[in-house]
Amino acid sequence: MTVVMLDPGSRAEALRDRSAVIVQLEGISKSFPGVRALGNVDLTIRAGEVHALTGENGSGKSTLSRVIAGLIQPDTGKIIIDGRESVVESPAHALDLGFVMISQELTLAPTLTVAENIFLGRLPRTRLGLVDWARLEVDATKALSRLGVHVSPHAIVSELSVELRQEVEIARALSSNARLLILDEATSSLSEAATARLLNLVRQERDAGMAILMITHRMPEIYAVASVATVLRDGRLIATVPLPETGEADLVRLMVGREISDFYGKREIPAGEKVLEVRDLCSPLGILKPTSLDVRRGEIVGVAGLVGSGKSEFGMVLGGAIPGTGSVKVDGRPVRLGDPRRTIGAGIGYVPDDRKASALLLVRSVAENFSLAWADRLSRAGILNTRLERSEVGDAIKRYRVATASAGASIATLSGGNQQKVILGRTFRRKPDVLVLSEPTRGIDVGAKSEIYRMLQDAAQDGAAVIVISSELPELLGICDRILVFFEGAVLAEFDRGEATEEAIAQVAVAGSRRQPQAKDLSGEPQ
Amino acid sequence: MTVTHLEKRDTVGRHSPRSSVIGRIFQNRYAGALISLVLVGAFLAVTQPVFLTWPNLMNIVKSNSVVFILALGATYVVISGAVDLSVASATAASAMVLGLLLLAGMPAPLAVVVAVLFGALLGAINGTLVSYFKISFFVVTLGTLSVFQSFALIVNDGASVSVFSTAGFKPINAFVNGSLGPFPKILVFDLVLLLLAGGILRYTAFGRALYAIGANPEAARLNGIDVRKVMLAVFIIAGLMAGLGSVVQVGRLTSASAEVDPTLLLTVLAAVLIGGTAFTGGEGGVFGTMIGVLFLGVIQNGLTLSGVSSFWQGMVSGLILIMAVWLGGLRQLLRRRRLSDTSKQH
Known part of the structure; x- marks a missing residue:
């Protein structure tokens, strides 16, 4: 892998010429069999500028970024690089041009060390042509500290958390002296703290003259760093607008093509009797410390906290996904922990955070993904009632507004x-007394999010106690009646709807205290 | 709201356009095997006049019955995401049990039931180790492959058991080699098994659980499926089929062989994979497996009719296996690429 190294001189030059156009796309179109993914899209990326590329899922954002990164070739249109019409032949060619893309899918070699991964394919050599391990360590340490990641360069990648892996990936991209960094939903697996670090870094690089194309759904991130946003919808260019002059409501309207009058659609739902009683719930092998909680019917309780704070373990124990100790009662009846069949039978519906790993049957149809959760209702003495299944699935597709070609489609x-609507729908349809939802809107677009908030409130209105575990504070503030904040395995604070603010919650989640003032602020400038 | 859904549908619903009959056949997982079967069959029909005669076709059916019965069980195992490497050894072990019981004068129905249950017991051993001791299916069945094989040798000191002259052999012979009009009884039996196996996959909660576990065991568990029990059942079914297969094998050979048929395991797994059941689990079915068995059977029959030395047959079926799975993988790759091109644009 050869990378065009920008010497300090040319970097300074780039800094001087802040508005230098790095890449200009003109009239890019790309079709796949049966689908027009991009139609006549223009995009101009300048040095020293963070350009947000946004739009709903399926709007063509990733296709466009893959054109720039040389992963696919456009059918028509011009790519002008440094003023000359060019073709980005391949990913390797893109790297030569200094275009580096970081996507959600990690591309590290899991059995190698952090340092080896950062300099994979360009390991420093001694004069004898052997690997210069000493220099490798120094360089890797430098690359990591530049990003503020605390990880040993000797650590084996497979032993790192997903979050740390993502940061190693970012360190690798930055150490290659890229001049255009494409971040394709790069923050989707990062915690708030790591996101804040990344955004700080993006600001630094921007100020040093790097061009950054940021593909994201997350409004706070867009407003934190971007100065211009391009909105795509159904493969067409809708608008390129300056930020922060364009408000969030306008941007969302451009994305979805309609007014989302009330994004969260928060309703006043009167709380009924107490249905869930949790006492001293712990995960013996994990990090959850004794936690107690009562939830009433119709209530929506939010659970906030950083990655590793115990908030997702709390959901997993409640859902029976992992063993736990302590007592859980639904409607006064004790629930046996550690066995999903028992928790389901007791009236707890659990939706895990990792859609692909623990919720979807990816090779099966929409219908089978629905009926996976309905075996007892759809079969008698083990025999499936396929006619009932068809009608139930048909109803569910309509009720939860799942956009699919057919029930039989993969x-x-x-x-x-839409996948998430299927997973939530199959659980809701069982009419559980208690719903435990972990990251119910992770990685999905604005329109679908709004529909899912409505689904949650419908369930609460039908009498379910709803627990929403989420890393996205705005959604917790938007839909929850009260919010618990986990810190190092225990609930450290509880906020009522009225008193909860993003800052207050973040302070507890990050610093472990209401009084300590040094909270991470996603939207602010670096301190 | 409706408008945006319709717009989305255009981008999402890109699977529907091919709805012609031929298009649908091509989309099936066993399409490649079916087309190859037709082509090879047509070629043999032209070049070998004997091929298309009724006795020859029925001979193909009869000589592949053991493979077919085992392959039905193996299809269940592969759909659930596992593999049972011990089926051929379990068949030999059950066959020896059957042979010795017949030799000892046990009446045929009882001996058959005991042999089949013995096969199921061997399957239960596999299933228990996999499900409740949480040992990898690969390790377990590789181990029992050797254990069951050894068992078959130990019980009669390495000697085969000729059952031809036993009283119990007559009814077994009548069943395995007899005919109902123009149809071999075993063909009827195979078809009944096929319908039963297919029906269970399609119309029972157990069948659905099998696909779900193969597709995503954690999702299956979190939605209330007792994964361990289902996996135990799957291995018991595979063992049960080995027991049934052993009865047919003894009937055809007129003796119980202490040696494991060296090509049996490969042929069974090859038939399942050629039939479009994915090694990665969660996809496939028994109809494809039937096509796979027929395809391998027709190839073998063609080689025999053409006078090719039987030494070549292993080479041909091995290469066909690799090619079929390669083509299947290619198909999947193409499909994935189309999918990712369209649905990953977020």
Whole structure:
């Protein structure tokens, strides 16, 4: 892998010429069999500028970024690089041009060390042509500290958390002296703290003259760093607008093509009797410390906290996904922990955070993904009632507004938002007394999010106690009646709807205290 | 709201256009095997006049019955995401049990039931180790492959058991080699098994659980499927089929062989994979497996009719296996690429 190294001189030059156009796309179109993914799209990326590329799932954002990164070739249109019409032949060619893309899918070699991964394919050599391990360590340490990641360069990648792996990937991209960094939903697996670090870094690089194309759904991130946003919808260019002059409501309207009058659609739902009683719930092998909680019917309780704070373990123990100790009662009846069949039988519906790993049957149809959760209702003495299944699935597709070609279509053909509607729908349809939802809107587009908030409130209105575990504070603030904040395995604070603010929650989640003032602020400038 | 859904549908619903009959056949997982079967069959029909005669076709059916019965069980195992490497050894072990019981004068129905249950017991051993001791299916069945094989040798000191002259052999012979009009009884039996196996996959909660576990065991578990029990059942079914297969094998050979048929395991797994059941689990079915068995059987028959030395048959079926799975993988790759091109644009 050869990378065009920008010497300090040319970097300074880039800094001087802040508005230098790095890449200009003109009239890019790309069709795949049966689908027009991009139609006549223009995009101009300048040095020293963070350009947000946004739009709903399926709008063509990733296709466009893959054109720039040389992964696919456009059918028509011009790519002008440094003023000359060019072709980005391949990913390797893109790297030569200094275009580096970081996507959600990690591309590290899991059995190698962090340092080896950062300099994979360009390991420093001694004069004898052997690997210069000493220099490798120094360089890797430098690359990591530049990003503020605390990880040993000797650590084996497979032993790192997903979040750390993502940061190693970013360190690798930055150490290659890229001049255009494409971040394709790069923050989707990062915690708030790591996201804040990344955004700080993006600001630094921007100020040093790098061009950054940021593909994201997350409004706070867009407003934190971007100065211009391009909105795509159904493969067409809708608008390129300056930021922050264009408000969030306008941007969302451009994305979805309609007014989302009330994004969260928060309703006043009167709380009924107490239905869930949790006492001293712990995960013996994990990090959850004794936690107690009561939830009433109709209530929506939010659970906030950083990655590793115990918030997702709390959901997993409640859902029976992992063993736990302590007592859980639903409607006064004790629930046996550690066995999903028992928790389901007791009236708890659990939706895990990792759609692909623990919820979807990716090779099966939409219908089978629905009926997976309905075996007891659809079969008698083990025999399936396929007619009942067809009608139930048909109803559910309509009720939960799942956009699919047919019930028999593979679930893999659906967008993330529609997949999530299937997973939530199959659980809701069982009419559980208690719903435990972990990251119910992770990685899905704005329109689908809004529909899912409505689904949650419908369930609460039908009498379910709803627990929403989420890393996205705005959604917790938007839909929850109260919010618990986990810190190092225990609930450290509880906020009522009225008193909860993003800052207050973040302070508890990050610093472990209401009084300590040094909270991470996603939207602010670096301190 | 409706408008945006319709717009989305255009981008999402890109699977529907091919709805012609031929298009649908091409989309099936066993399409490649079916087309190859037709082509090879047509070629043999032209070049070998004997091929298309009724006795020859029925001979193909009869000589592949053991493979077919085992392959039905193996299809279940592969759909659930596992593999049972011990089926051929379990067949030999059950066959020896059957042979010795017949030799000891046990009446045929009882001996058959005991042999079949013995096969199921061997399957239960596999299933228990996999499900409740949480040992990898690969390790377990590789181990029992050797254990069951050894068992078959130990019980009669390495000697085969000729059952031809036993009283119990007559009814077994009548069943395995007899005919109902123009149809071999075994063909009827195979078809009944096929319908039963296919029906269970399609119309029972157990069948659905099998696909779900193969597709995503954690999702299956979190939605209330007792994964361990289902996996135990799957291995018991595979063992049960080995027991049934052993009865047919003894009937055809007129003796119980202490040696494991060296090509049996490969042929069974090859038939399942050629029939479009994915090694990665969660996809496939028994109809494809039937096509796979027929395809391998027709190839073998063609080689025999053409006078090719039987030494070549292993080479041909091995190469066909690799090619079929390669083509299947290619198909999947193409499909994935189309999918990712369209649905990953977020």
